[in-house]
Amino acid sequence: MMLMRESIVMKIHYGTAIGAVFLTVIHILMRMTQDFHESLEYENVIANYEMIGYAIMLELLLILISVHGFNGLRIILLEMRQGPTYEKAITYGCIASMAVLIAYGSRTIIMTSMGMT
């Protein structure tokens, strides 16, 4: 089952990893700008989402981690069992799960940043 060459998939895997590390650091630092518990208060979180730059960063982070995470899962599952049907199911299953998670996370980011809470 090959949608694209494995080296391209792995370049994406490494690229998303590096991107996710940087954005996760920013995401965590945002919690450190104030007291940890305070930073999680409803009003503060809403204010975070309403900062357009931060919302875009969250969206990017969501995409990067989803792609990296589900490709990692695909790799582990590919190594656990073999067979054309199984491998096809794993590849498409991981892509579908990734898309669903991105869609679900994007819904939160977009609606909250647009004040639809």
Added chain:
Amino acid sequence: MEKENKAKEGIKGWINPTKYGKFGIERFAWILMRITGLGLLAYFIGHIYETSHILDGKAVWNASLELTQTTEGHIFLALVIGMCVFHTGNGIRLMLGQMGYGLGKPGRPDYPYKPQSLNMKGKACIYATIGLAALAMWYGMAVMFG
């Protein structure tokens, strides 16, 4: 083909703890990378679900936060921090190795043939990453327990 398929060690080859004593810290880092990867993906899915409660109003948001605002919740988050730091640090080591850095140069090995690619630099990176993960967990606990 069926006979060939049986000719594999199976999951024992991954989780048998005696392997890690016999094959060194690199093998331990390999299984830890898998476990932390799966753990982080599970946490990420949970995190996306948890943060979606922001759309349901303040009461629901506060109720969902309560789940992690307990002692067990804080310990769980500290574990996530540790997994994240280890996965990142070890990932960087692996990426550098896969780009050809820190492996040594091919040459003419002499008996007793110590593998150059499993050198002290790599081992030190793994130990340092485990140490950093422990440190980050400790710091995270200090912040969360206030």
Added chain:
Amino acid sequence: MSNISQEISQEKSETVLSPSKSIKLRISRSNPEAGTEEKFDEFVIPVEKYTTVLDAILNVKSHLDHSVAVRYSCRQASCGSCGMKINGKPKLACFTKVSELDTDTITVEPMDNFPIVRDLAVNFTRMFNNHKKVMPYVVRDDSEITPGTGVKEILQTPEDVDKYIQFSSCIKCGLCNSACPTMAMDTSFVGPQALAQAYRYIADTRDKGKNNRLKIIDESHGIWRCHFAGSCSQVCPKGVDPAMGIQLLRSYLLGLRD
């Protein structure tokens, strides 16, 4: 010259007798074709300082049980026939002294991740197929043996040779494939042995088959299923260091090397 001869004649000839002791050798016995379950037979045998595990097994075969199945040939770590798990770790039986194991009980089992033929002998078909798959030979149209190409000799500097000579020491014993954690689950994985050989030929300045080889290993059960656990290099009895070869090979696919 006469001085040397005198010195030799003055040397005291002493036969150093190494103290003999006994060890318990546990041999895994199975015959998948006959459907027999794996069991361990135990034998007590005398060993001396330089007795190898292969010597010990052959002692059993000669004096205690002729039916033990073991594959061996050169007895000097050159043929790669006697790979087996010795006290849980893949090793060459002829290259492992009983004394270095530092135990009175030695357990020998067939290598993991290979189909068992009988007892300690395993089937190498899959490994050899994967080895052939990566084109383990120098690929080029012109050569000194092809008439009319005008090539007499292809020169290499010692530095050129150093790039691949380590990987050409592979004796195809299969210990690396047996130790590899990916091989433990993935029956389609090409394996560290074949991947190290792919690097050996790609790094050879005489070779022109790089692109074809990279295409062969760049698939879902190819080189990317290696995660640098390093177990292959830990067990290699010839210092090949397959893990290094695989990582260097990957840098070609990542576009970091020409």
